[in-house]
Amino acid sequence: MNGHGGWGGSAPVLQVVLNGSRGAAEGGAVPMSPQDLAESAVAAVAAGAGEVLVHPRTPCGRESLSPRVVGPLLEEMRGAGVRVPLSVPAGVDAEPDPEGRRERVRSWTVLPDRAQVRFAEPGAGRLGQALLARGVAVDAVVPLGGGAGPEPLARFLEWAAPDHGRVRLVAELAEADPALVAGLRWLPPVPVLLYGRDAAAWPVLRLAARCGAGARIGVGDVLHLPDGQAARSNAELVAAARDLRGDGAAATATAASRC
Incomplete structure (x- = not known):
């Protein structure tokens, strides 16, 4: 693997997921309004x-792919001075219908730098093509372990992406099992980012550091620091992740060989 966020290439990216599926009831660390985000x-x-993943939501809290929701949020973030790549999810939670998701993507007036496409959901390949056609890079999300089954990874492998340079594999690991990652070495030469949720979040981040892969952290995935204390903010989680990763020093061929 090579490229930004992959093995044996440039320093692996650390992406922050600002909100995910969290709501206000899950604590003050979860930003809600566009300004808070x-x-x-x-x-x-x-x-x-090095990157920001944000789930756009309507004022009532529902995830949305509407240009009236996505565009103003991206403009708010860029206007606040966020200069790193911005990513949004394009999934079932925001729009259940596969064709509806593609139509929403085609209607965007303000574009994110990247968008997540979950290959466990129907229509993922065509949605990915629609995003690439608009100039939006694709994060192909594939669950591994925990009974996920081989189908999402097989769909990604069958997807004839026209430009591997704008595609990244984002593997959601149910646990920090190196065997789940070892098989990714035989995939097409795209960057790789690993992440886990809740109890798996910090162990998977450590595994990503050992492998020299990209990683993700933020209140959208975990609400606690590695020592079990409640996180006060996304920034606190990112700082802890940087400490665990050694500021990206694991992104070397030697590190990848230990995975």
Whole structure:
């Protein structure tokens, strides 16, 4: 693997997921309004995040792919000074219908730098093509372990992406099992980012560091620091992740060989 966020290439990216599926009831560390999300992104980038993943939501809290929701949020974040790549998910939670997702993507007036496409969901390949046609890079999300089964990874392998340079494999690991990652070495030469949720978040981040892969952290995935204390912000989680990763020093061929 090579490229930004992959093995044996440039320093692996650390992406912050600002909100995910979290709501206000899950604590004050979860930013809710566009202004809060922008402020959280600025602080997380200052702490060391190299990318930002944000889930656009309507005022009532529902995830949305509407240009009236996505565009203003991206403009708010860029206007606040966020200069790293911005990513949004393009999934079932925001729009259940596969054709509806493609139509939403085609209607965007303000474009993110990247968008997540979950290959466990129907229509992933065509959605990925629609994003690439608009100039939006694709993060192909594939679950590994935990009973996920081989189908999502097989769909990604069958997907004839026209430009591997704008595609990244984002593997959601149910646990920090090196065997789950070892098989990724035989995939097409695209960058790789690894992440886990809740109890798996920190062990998977450590595994990503050992492998020299990209990683993800933020309140969208985990609400606690490695020592079990409640995180006060995305920036605090990013700072802890940087400490665990050794500031990206694991992105070497030697590190990858230990994975």
